[in-house]
Amino acid sequence: MRIVGVPLDLGADRRGIDMGPDALRNDGLVKRIADLDIEVEDTGNIFIPRPAPGLCKNPKLKHYDEVLCACKKVRDFVSDAITDGYFPLVIGGDHSIAMGTTAALSKHYKKIGMIWIDAHGDFNTEETTISGNIHGMSFATSVGRGTKALVGKMGKTCVCEENCVLIGARDLDPLEREALKKSKVTVFTMRDIDEIGMYKVMKKAMKIACNGTDAIHVSFDLDSIDPMEAPGVGTPVQGGITYREAHLAMEMISECGKLKSLEVVELNPILDSYNNTGKLAIGLITSALGKKIF
Numbered sequence: 001m002r003i004v005g006v007p008l009d010l011g012a013d014r015r016g017i018d019m020g021p022d023a024l025r026n027d028g029l030v031k032r033i034a035d036l037d038i039e040v041e042d043t044g045n046i047f048i049p050r051p052a053p054g055l056c057k058n059p060k061l062k063h064y065d066e067v068l069c070a071c072k073k074v075r076d077f078v079s080d081a082i083t084d085g086y087f088p089l090v091i092g093g094d095h096s097i098a099m100g101t102t103a104a105l106s107k108h109y110k111k112i113g114m115i116w117i118d119a120h121g122d123f124n125t126e127e128t129t130i131s132g133n134i135h136g137m138s139f140a141t142s143v144g145r146g147t148k149a150l151v152g153k154m155g156k157t158c159v160c161e162e163n164c165v166l167i168g169a170r171d172l173d174p175l176e177r178e179a180l181k182k183s184k185v186t187v188f189t190m191r192d193i194d195e196i197g198m199y200k201v202m203k204k205a206m207k208i209a210c211n212g213t214d215a216i217h218v219s220f221d222l223d224s225i226d227p228m229e230a231p232g233v234g235t236p237v238q239g240g241i242t243y244r245e246a247h248l249a250m251e252m253i254s255e256c257g258k259l260k261s262l263e264v265v266e267l268n269p270i271l272d273s274y275n276n277t278g279k280l281a282i283g284l285i286t287s288a289l290g291k292k293i294f
C-alpha cells in the first residue's frame with residue numbers, strides 16, 4: 001500500500017482542507033494500517049503551489065490551472081504506485097483530486113466501477129455549477145461529462161457510468177440533480193438508506209459496481225457522515241450517515257475483492273473537534289482494508 005497525500009484546497013471555497021493529509025498522519029494513519037500486517041509506504045505530500053493572489057480567470061472554474069496541475073500530479077503518483085505493485089491510498093485534500101485518481105486507474109484497468117460516498121453529487125459541470133468550485137465537478141468529470149476544459153485533460157477515462165453508485169446524497173444543486181437523473185449513475189440518497197438500510201444499499205451498490213468491471217474505486221467524502229460525528233469537513237450537511245453505517249459500507253467493500261484504490265477526502269482539521277473526524281477517517285480506512293471486529 002502506498003499513501004499519496006494531496007494537500008489541495010483550491011477546488012473548494014474554504015481553506016483548511018490542505019491540512020487533511022498531515023492531520024491523518026498525526027493521528028497514526030500509517031501505524032494503524034501497518035497493524036493490519038499491510039506493508040505501508042508513505043510517499044508524503046504532493047507539492048501544491050499557492051495561487052497568485054486575487055487572480056481568478058474564470059469564476060465558473062475557480063483556480064482551474066492550479067487544480068488541473070495538482071490532479072495531473074495525483075494521476076502520475078497514483079499510476080506509479082500501481083505500476084510498482086502498490087494499492088494506492090489517496091488522502092485529501094478536496095474532492096477535485098478524484099479526477100487525478102480516476103485518470104490514473106484508467107491507465108491500468110479497462111472497465112472501472114466506482115462507489116462515491118458523499119452528501120453531494122459532485123456532478124456539476126462548468127455549465128451547471130453555482131459555486132464554480134471544481135470539487136463539485138469531479139464525479140461528472142470522472143465519467144467523462146462536462147466541459148472540455150476538464151474532460152480528457154488528464155487522459156482518457158475508463159470509469160463506466162453504469163457501474164457508478166452515489167451513496168449518502170442529500171444536497172444536490174438543481175441542475176446537478178437533473179443531470180444525475182438523466183445519467184446511468186445509481187443514486188442512493190439518505191432516504192434510501194433510511195428506508196432499506198445500509199446493508200441492502202451496499203448489497204445493491206456492490207452488485208452494480210462489480211458487474212463486468214475489472215476494478216472498483218472508492219471515493220469517500222467525509223461530509224457523507226453526519227456532522228455530529230464528523231464536524232471536520234468543509235461543506236457539512238445535516239442528516240448524514242452514521243459511524244456504524246459508514247463502517248458497514250467499508251467492511252462490505254473490503255470483502256468484494258475488486259477494490260483497487262481508495263481515496264478519502266475533504267477532512268478539514270481547522271473545523272474538527274478533538275480530531276474526531278480524522279480518527280473516524282482512519283478507522284474507516286482500516287475497515288476498507290480488511291479490519292474486522294471478530
Ligand SMILES: NC(=[NH2+])NCCC[C@H](N)C(=O)O
Nearest residue numbers: 095120124131133135136235
Ligand atoms: N466535494 C464536495 N464537498 N463538494 C461540494 C459541492 C457543493 C456544491 N454542489 C457545489 O458544486 O459547489
Ligand SMILES: [Mn+2]
Nearest residue numbers: 119120221223
Ligand atoms: Mn461532499
Ligand SMILES: [Mn+2]
Nearest residue numbers: 095118122221
Ligand atoms: Mn465530494
